Amino acid sequence: MKLYVDREYASPWAMAVFVGLREKGLGFDVEVLDLAAGDQRQAGFARQSLTQRVPTLVDGDFSLSESTAILEYLDDTQAGPDLLPREPRQRARARQLQAWLRSDLGALRAERSTEVVFYRPTDKPLTAAGQAAASKLIAAATQLLDGRDYLFGTWSVADVDLAVMLNRLILNGDPVPDALKQYAARQWQRPSVQAWVQLERPPL
């Protein structure tokens, strides 16, 4: 298999698929696209990704974009540990979290980009909108985790998504409750996550 990602290895959604492939124990090649240079609009890639976005997985003659679709596809077609919980209500909760983190909290994602997580912190304070999104995230994460080590009893890829979102604040020194800091730090030590974190990145 082949996985297309951004050349800065900063896309949290590319990271989720990279981690999922490693957790499944699958071999894959990583291909990087220079999104700032428009690589995703070049014909060779656009033929494989209808939506011209990363991550895109190529599995033989089948190529697929959108991280949530790719992760479900891996669970549906590949052996190895489940990436999402199997019990229907837990799986539903995991999907809810994935969808929410990809479509809400826009101010937080803009003001604490993943450059904060994978390159360096920023001095800029959060705006009121950014602070409101941070508060919503912290409240939801606290309620969902409810003191557990993982969102759903054992590890799932939703833990990676949540840890990255929390680390936008934590790794920047913004205030986050200790229990969530400890949760994110534990997630960060997972070997599949460290394999992404430790990738050699080009200067910005």
Add this chain to the structure above:
Amino acid sequence: MKLYVDREYASPWAMAVFVGLREKGLGFDVEVLDLAAGDQRQAGFARQSLTQRVPTLVDGDFSLSESTAILEYLDDTQAGPDLLPREPRQRARARQLQAWLRSDLGALRAERSTEVVFYRPTDKPLTAAGQAAASKLIAAATQLLDGRDYLFGTWSVADVDLAVMLNRLILNGDPVPDALKQYAARQWQRPSVQAWVQLERPPL
């Protein structure tokens, strides 16, 4: 079951779940929230929706937000026709389309809000960004449909999502190829879709 939606019945994601419940033949009550008045932040609803968003489905003691998670939950737990294709690669493509329509084409969604679809057209021309998003949508829809009546051989809820997105342009009189106009018009006549379209809406 109970489904929370916006009081204008203008959320395309609430519509997708409403249509899915009807296609499954499930009985449900509709509850409307006045999002402009902040109903979604009231304690009663916030307890049921961690993310304070519509649509939210309440199924006994279980409540769930995010339309894609709800639709998968219905397929996982309820009898009746499938809302998404069962074959893994087709299901993956349907999920890709759902995820893409919910997270890309922002300029088109902003400049051709669903008020255009459910209330009235607008005179404002598309900006360059809006036109680029429209062109990307038209190219993807043409390639995905490839002359077929449905995206995946038989109806799926992804056809509703795609028809709504196309109707942001079509019902406003913006240029769209005839084949896509005919596809959207066919989808629009489906009884589950008409049940949503014909709901009595409050003035804006």
